[in-house]
Amino acid sequence: MNVLLVVAHPEAASLNGSLHRFMLERLTAAGHSVRVSDLYAMRWKPALDADDFPSRDVTAERFDPSLESRLAFEAGTQTTDIAAEQDKLLWADAVILQFPLWWYSMPAILKGWIERIYAYGFAYGVGEHSDKHWGDRFGEGTMAGKRAMLVVTTGGWASHYAPRGINGPMDDLLFPIHHGILYYPGFDVLPPYVVHRTGKVDEAAFARITKELGQRLDTLFTADPIPFRRQNAGDYEIPALTLREDIAPGKTGFAAHTA
């Protein structure tokens, strides 16, 4: 199968660098084809701006990022860096996003990778919008049939991210990425692999981590994804997009969107 590894860490000689090389070797040894987007090494342009649309009508009253991304995607006038990353996503059967958790989310350079390559018509604005079908998203879309998984490192302890930990539960911190960035354009999202207390990873801990992570890679195409609810399959009122009264009655918040 085809696997895309996306990594966002500024130092190759880091724990993230070691985990990246481990994944590359493990997946290759298992017979997969692997491509890499090492965002810092590529010096990926992080911020979405008007420079991303060199063919745009510069006499327009204002720069509308969503409109310009639609026009450039449709006309084939996207920049080569954006089109190349979209091609990698289309090529991949599975995508792994790997990053250190910085201020409770992904690093800016990875957020900007999403913002720039998730064009209108590619990752959103796909499919029919009607009173019965609110676009191909949350379970449908361009990435349908592909898998995605996060590999995340934190300096903090596991207990800090526990259900009653001060940082909030890790599953909730990652929900906007799992559900809003990956499930939205159609990926099946696997549970994340999280490393805590990165400052304390010695040889024994690294051996344990790579054993666990290796098992996760071995089951990348067979493990059950997080059972998010499909938007257009009956669980939601359209266009309000709230859960129907008889679905998870009384439940609110992120967890209500998992069956």
Added chain:
Amino acid sequence: MNVLLVVAHPEAASLNGSLHRFMLERLTAAGHSVRVSDLYAMRWKPALDADDFPSRDVTAERFDPSLESRLAFEAGTQTTDIAAEQDKLLWADAVILQFPLWWYSMPAILKGWIERIYAYGFAYGVGEHSDKHWGDRFGEGTMAGKRAMLVVTTGGWASHYAPRGINGPMDDLLFPIHHGILYYPGFDVLPPYVVHRTGKVDEAAFARITKELGQRLDTLFTADPIPFRRQNAGDYEIPALTLREDIAPGKTGFAAHTA
């Protein structure tokens, strides 16, 4: 009072641009001193990397972002762009972060502003770390006594962000920013002001929005902040940083950290 307006939108002739100018005028007319960080207009460097530390020991085995930020902050060798934004935060009595919600979080350029200026010793790694006090954070820290508020725009409907809306509740989506980025270094965090369905904002809607937002600005220094629990005031076990059994018994998730 001193107010810092931080805005992250690539187009001045946008709704965000209009709201930014409205806030600047309203606050100035009320007698406040206002400074602005218009991140796109400043061409803010979004990604934290080794170039941020020109004085670092280039013979070091590896680039450690946290260690280098500590050394540069302590030695006064930070880059001028980073030091200037830190000075604005120190000057401000209140900080307003204004942005469009892109993929359920802040734009990359704003995330990178946080990552680069939140140095070790400035925004984290502050205060005593012991079995009784886990650093000056979550209610204490460099920003103690200052206020912060988000002004956020979304294309989606309010119902999509309701307690049972498909995107997840807006309060939960913003929790990692409110609690993890603003409360962490000591800010008192006010409830956000959120504009929905930006594509449908006509003159009447804009009048309503500026009336509401104006009232929020008029009470910037008097409104009650979100009552997050202080880390070192007895509600949490240290160092596990989980809520004590008798605090919000049985509650889990982000909401458990609000008293």
